[in-house]
Amino acid sequence: MRTVAVVGASLAGLSAARSLRGRGYDGRLVVIGDETHRPYDRPPLSKEFLAGTLGEADLSLEADDEDLRAEWLLGARATGLDRARRAVRLADGREVRTEGLVIATGAAARTLPGTEGLAGVHSLRTLDDARALRDELARGGRLVVIGGGFIGAEVASTARALGLEVTVVEVAPTPLAAPLGATMGGLVSALHADHGVRLLCGVGVKGIGGESRVDAVHLEDGRSIPADIVVVGVGARPCVEWLEGSGLALDNGVTCGADGRTGLAGVVAVGDCANWYDPRAGAHRRVEHWTGARERPDAAVATLLAGGAVEPGVPRPPYFWSDQYGVKIQFAGHAGGADSVTVEEGSPDGRDVLAVYRRAGRPVAVLGMNQPRSFTRWRKQLSAPPRQS
Amino acid sequence: MMIPVCRLADLPRGEAFRLDIDPPVSVFHTDDGEVFAIDDTCTHQDASLADGWLEGCEVECPLHASKFDLRTGAVDAPPAKRPVRTHGVLVEDGMIYVRVSTDAPNLPPCVASRLAGGPA
Secondary structure, three states: EEEEEEEEOOOHHHHHHHHHHHHHOEEEEEEEEEEOOEEOOOOHHOOOHHHHHOOOOHHHHOOOOOOOHHHHHHHHOOOEEOOOOEEEEEEOOEEEEEEEEEOOOOEEEEOOOOOOOOOEEEEEHHHHHHHHHHHHOOOOOOOEEEOOOEEEEEEEHHHHOOOOOOEEEOOOOOOOOOHHHHHHHHHHHHHHOOOOEEEEEEEOOEEEEEOOEEEEEEEEOEEEOOOEEEEEOOEEOOOOOOHHHOOOEEOOEEEEOOEEEEOOOOEEEOOHHHEEEEEOOOEOOOOOOOOHHHHHHHHHHHHHHHOOOOOOOOOOOOEEEEEEEEEEEEEEEEEOOOOOEEEOOOOOOOOOOOEEEEOEEEEEEEEEEEEEEHHHHHHHHHHHOOOOO | OOEEEEHHOOOOOOOOHEOOOOOEEEEOOOOOOOEEEEEEEEOOOOOOOOHHHHEOOOEEEEOOOOOOEEEOOOOOOOOOOOOEEEEEEEEEOOOEEOOOOOOOOOEEEEEEEEEEOOOO
């Protein structure tokens, strides 16, 4: 291959570019990113960056002396893929002809319809989002976070430490029940109340009040919560619209195999926009985890360079972390299929538990709160190849 | 200066021992029977590498995904970007000793500012 294009210049795209060079690809490498920034790390955006303890230079994902010999097209949004001509079309009318293509366009924050242009309403996905929110939080006031997932909880935790009055609104009866199950979701979200953050569950948002600037969040049950700042943390959708009509299978992201391969030769997908086949789960899953964006591109690049002639290995179980109210939360595996959850170490009251999820007696997931050592051991055990029966 | 750590017999293969000096140092006994000492704190964020995932001659930070080479201290990929210090190891009469490096450590920003007496 003489040209490979990577569309997406965040962690997954950068990891793919690194793997290409690391695996000896010596041809032309074009990295296309719709933001104007060089690759940066997103996890601190809801935590240290928002709190002001890390600056923008600390977010860089590239080493100072790193040179991938890539052409960086930044501020360039991909708008289409011409399968026959093997060309990526860009919003500014340019196109990039390429033999190999890595799709790493990520996901975009979901927003609430009707809130465009209303000052004080934020989502948090990009560096520019985080800059705007950081400046507003620094002024203080009443913050309402819509959505009790990980991003919402981290923003609530950070804002509380900055001294804001914080309310979290969650439509489900228990926050985090989808990733952690109801019992452990309840335990983790109890951190809010421990730290003086009000948590309202089981109620939806009817609308956001205010003329030019937000002044309240109106709930479905008739209540109104006064607000100076609102953060909408209601998940993300994969950025794959630009691939419609390209011949790629799109279903909750780009449908791809366990090694990122798609139905088109020479095209792989990685990161948050990729709906990978997970051999452990026996199903396709789109996993929005930092570790997946960091680790899985190497398998996709191996497949791309080998023309598909690679037997994919079994990836490690999904792993993610969160930091809330000074508690390190870690999770690995899939909670969905578990039929039991038991606390093996620590105590729920102390908020330092190590909990193991099992299905038919076999561990399928593990949750740690301030238990990094035990968590690592359990995570290793989950990653061991399944025993032949 | 040589600091006594523990008896080699008390540190099984695949395990790590954290020496609580400032900054802390960890001694790893690999599955192959080698012994290495590196700074215990990940250069990205405050985490103890002794709690990490030891595989071959590499340890993965228990929180995130960066791996450090026990032989050189080098880091493989983000979020950590700087290496950890390595220290000399001596095993004599069944006892492990560490000779602490005189290089400046690469501590994460939150730990470095705490040690300097600044805001954590």
